[in-house]
Amino acid sequence: xxxxxxxxxxxxxxxxxxxxxxxxxxxxxxxxxxxxxxxxxxxxxxxxxxxxxxxxxxxxxxxxxxxxxxxxxxxxxxxxxxxxxxxxxxxxxxxxxxxxxxxxxxxxxxxxxxxxxxxxxxxxxxxxxxxxxxxxxxxxxxxxxxxxxxxxxxxxxxxxxxxxxxxxxxxxxxxxxxxxxxxxxxxxxxxxxxxxxxxxxxxxxxxxxxxxxxxxxxxxxxxxxxxxxxxxxxxxxxxxxxxxxxxxxxxxxxxxxxxxxxxxxxxxxxxxxxxxxxxxxxxxxxxxxxxxxxxxxxxxxxxxxxxxxxxxxxxxxxxxxxxxxxxxxxxxxxxxxxxxxxxxxxxxxxxxxxxxxxxxxxxxxx
Amino acid sequence: xxxxxxxxxxxxxxxxxxxxxxxxxxxxxxxxxxxxxxxxxxxxxxxxxxxxxxxxxxxxxxxxxxxxxxxxxxxxxxxxxxxxxxxxxxxxxxxxxxxxxxxxxxxxxxxxxxxxxxxxxxxxxxxxxxxxxxxxxxxxxxxxxxxxxxxxxxxxxxxxxxxxxxxxxxxxxxxxxxxxxxxxxxxxxxxxxxxxxxxxxxxxxxxxxxxxxxxxxxxxxxxxxxxxxxxxxxxxxxx
Numbered sequence: 301x302x303x304x305x306x307x308x309x310x311x312x313x314x315x316x317x318x319x320x321x322x323x324x325x326x327x328x329x330x331x332x333x334x335x336x337x338x339x340x341x342x343x344x345x346x347x348x349x350x351x352x353x354x355x356x357x358x359x360x361x362x363x364x365x366x367x368x369x370x371x372x373x374x375x376x377x378x379x380x381x382x383x384x385x386x387x388x389x390x391x392x393x394x395x396x397x398x399x400x401x402x403x404x405x406x407x408x409x410x411x412x413x414x415x416x417x418x419x420x421x422x423x424x425x426x427x428x429x430x431x432x433x434x435x436x437x438x439x440x441x442x443x444x445x446x447x448x449x450x451x452x453x454x455x456x457x458x459x460x461x462x463x464x465x466x467x468x469x470x471x472x473x474x475x476x477x478x479x480x481x482x483x484x485x486x487x488x489x490x491x492x493x494x495x496x497x498x499x500x501x502x503x504x505x506x507x508x509x510x511x512x513x514x515x516x517x518x519x520x521x522x523x524x525x526x527x528x529x530x531x532x533x534x535x536x537x538x539x540x541x542x543x544x545x546x547x548x549x550x551x552x553x554x555x556x557x558x559x560x561x562x563x564x565x566x567x568x569x570x571x572x573x574x575x576x577x578x579x580x581x582x583x584x585x586x587x588x589x590x591x592x593x594x595x596x597x598x599x600x601x602x603x604x605x606x607x608x609x610x611x612x613x614x615x616x617x618x619x620x621x622x623x624x625x626x627x628x629x630x631x632x633x634x635x636x637x638x639x640x641x642x643x644x645x646x647x648x649x650x651x652x653x654x655x656x657x658x659x660x661x662x663x664x665x666x
Numbered sequence: 667x668x669x670x671x672x673x674x675x676x677x678x679x680x681x682x683x684x685x686x687x688x689x690x691x692x693x694x695x696x697x698x699x700x701x702x703x704x705x706x707x708x709x710x711x712x713x714x715x716x717x718x719x720x721x722x723x724x725x726x727x728x729x730x731x732x733x734x735x736x737x738x739x740x741x742x743x744x745x746x747x748x749x750x751x752x753x754x755x756x757x758x759x760x761x762x763x764x765x766x767x768x769x770x771x772x773x774x775x776x777x778x779x780x781x782x783x784x785x786x787x788x789x790x791x792x793x794x795x796x797x798x799x800x801x802x803x804x805x806x807x808x809x810x811x812x813x814x815x816x817x818x819x820x821x822x823x824x825x826x827x828x829x830x831x832x833x834x835x836x837x838x839x840x841x842x843x844x845x846x847x848x849x850x851x852x853x854x855x856x857x858x859x860x861x862x863x864x865x866x867x868x869x870x871x872x873x874x875x876x877x878x879x880x881x882x883x884x885x886x887x888x889x890x891x892x893x894x895x896x897x898x899x900x901x902x903x904x905x
Contacts, residue, residue: 532767533768535757535768536760540757540758543815
């Protein structure tokens with residue numbers, strides 16, 4: 301029997317293996333930007349970001365570091381919603397849980413020998429594991445569409461309500477008091493063991509560089525993952541879940557994994573936020589907090605990880621600038637921005653701009 | 667010949683509506699068989715029962731000697747059943763190549779994936795549209811793309827739900843040739859079809875469904891001459 305799948309006898313380049321295969325996946329069908337021009341621009345942006353602290357004061361650099369803290373949650377939501385098609389309204393549940401997790405672990409084990417990094421890893425694992433658990437019940441329970449948003453919003457609001465009533469002295473884990481609505485404080489910042497005294501990463505330039513490195517690594521890692529078979533299947537599920545299952549994929553498993561990844565990334569933001577401010581409150585899991593990541597990702601562009609990252613940074617920076625003049629005003633602007641995006645550029649402002657630039661450059665090359 | 671599919675006493679109702687009634691059905695390996703019947707006869711529901719999208723109320727489905735009645739859809743696909751839906755089930759935002767890569771990548775990688783994509787592109791006459799978003803293809807090309815996706819998973823049994831719906835006569839003829847080619851490669855084919863000319867082009871035998879039950883089975887000549895079959899297509903059998 302001849303088959304469509306029989307081996308091809310024509311000469312072809314050898315398939316890439318190992319690390320080279322993964323590096324090749326930095327470019328692919330699921331991510332915008334490819335070729336020397338894109339990567340040259342990316343390197344320039346990273347170099348400019350690396351040079352930025354030399355030209356700005358510590359306070360401003362600390363603010364930008366604070367913006368970067370949130371980008372992990374945004375990129376995670378981009379994976380879950382933009383690529384996987386599941387609109388999660390509750391990424392803040394994993395953010396808050398990991399934030400409290402970092403606080404509890406770091407208060408109990410201390411900051412000597414760089415143990416705060418262990419607290420960070422455990423907190424991220426906690427956020428990811430909780431997301432896998434919620435994802436298991438949602439996707440294996442065949443919950444889909446708008447109901448995913450309802451379930452995830454409920455989860456984050458329940459967690460907020462629960463943490464808000466933990467004011468009594470009985471609500472403690474080891475030395476860590478949960479402290480109810482007032483929030484938990486007193487946890488150490490991230491530390492780097494150093495001869496002559498640990499380096500504290502709680503503000504300013506050192507934290508900025510650590511976060512910049514983490515943003516770049518997570519961004520590149522996600523590009524490789526999204527251009528790998530996993531990312532292709534995720535996009536296929538978004539486009540047509542029935543067809544994807546009828547190609548032999550257990551779509552529930554892929555959706556759960558993506559949700560777990562999104563939860564871990566939200567957890568990374570939560571743990572870093574807590575380490576940055578040495579403070580976490582239940583309101584970090586409230587309705588307003590839960591809505592903001594959706595605005596960042598929608599405005600930036602949910603279906604491309606570069607647009608999500610750049611758009612989130614821009615919107616967060618804009619939001620922070622506006623809050624100087626009053627937080628309610630800033631929230632109204634965020635709402636207006638979301639409505640504008642949905643009506644005028646449903647693929648996101650940054651994604652649309654990137655697409656236009658790409659088309660223009662192709663036209664000019666021709 | 668061995669039996670690739672055996673369905674025994676299959677029943678399914680939704681509320682008061684019975685879509686499968688005591689269905690006993692067998693399919694020989696290598697067959698090209700068509701299911702026909704008037705609208706609402708239960709043809710698509712029968713496919714959905716075979717695919718595991720609906721769980722039967724009672725009865726069993728045996729595929730290649732294995733009872734698959736309780737398996738989930740993706741598990742049935744992995745055992746060698748594939749499907750082309752009535753409305754093209756393609757990924758419209760992805761290019762033709764990406765559609766095929768997603769379809770094949772769980773069992774093919776690297777160069778062999780690229781080779782198979784190329785072969786299926788040639789087979790489905792889509793080589794010139796490799797980078798075109800699937801949603802921009804003509805209706806007939808979308809149907810062929812989905813057939814390509816369905817055969818790329820190396821099925822033993824291919825289910826086709828009205829594969830020529832909306833096609834021009836020329837596209838319909840090409841689709842028939844395509845299915846004969848696939849059958850020649852060893853794929854058993856079971857198709858739901860309304861177009862009797864197409865049924866005559868492809869099928870060795872025909873089963874007529876009516877009101878969720880098997881009404882008649884036999885060769886195309888027997889079925890077209892069957893007075894009862896003519897009546898149900900005209901609606902007289904309900905009287």
